[in-house]
Amino acid sequence: MKKHFINQKGVTLIELLLVLSLSSMVILLGVSFHSGMSKAGKQTLTQNDLRNESILVLDSLNKAMENADAFSPQSIVNTDLKNVSLLKAEKVYDADKKEFLEVVKPLIFEIKDHSLFIDGEQVSDSRFSFDNSSFLIKDNQLICTLVLKLKHSDAQPYKLIKIYQLS
Secondary structure: OOOOOOOOOOOOHHHHHHHHHHHHHHHHHHHHHHHHHHHHHHHHHHHHHHHHHHHHHHHHHHHHHOOEEEEOOOOOOOOOEOEEEEEEEEEEEEOOOOEEEEEEEEEEEEEEOOEEEEOOEEOOOOOEEOOOOEEEEEOOEEEEEEEEEEOOOOOOOEEEEEEEEOO
């Protein structure tokens, strides 16, 4: 003889819907948290990459500007430029005269193909572009406005302004 109790036949439809809705809310919360954290992590890594590249570029500019003495005579003033030519003095040993001679050489900063070049040597990583970057000569100062952007990324660009005083 079988005894059946009321509401003991199995899971009711309401219980099933309640479990499914609670489970989907927990899963949705977990997925949205995970995607938000991964997006924030990616933005942080991108900003760190831009900052690190800017430090390397500024170090290269500072090292090159240590020996810069003057602007070349054909330099255009008060205009944004993609390249600028300076003069640097170097001491070179002359074996015939057995003395050091001062030799003036050009020092060229150039933004070409979205990269920064100093004396024809690329100093920026090819993953970054220097769109909207320029050089300005004004009042015996070289004003470098560099806008770094990570290629193939929608991250905000990183803008640097560095002013060098020449005597």
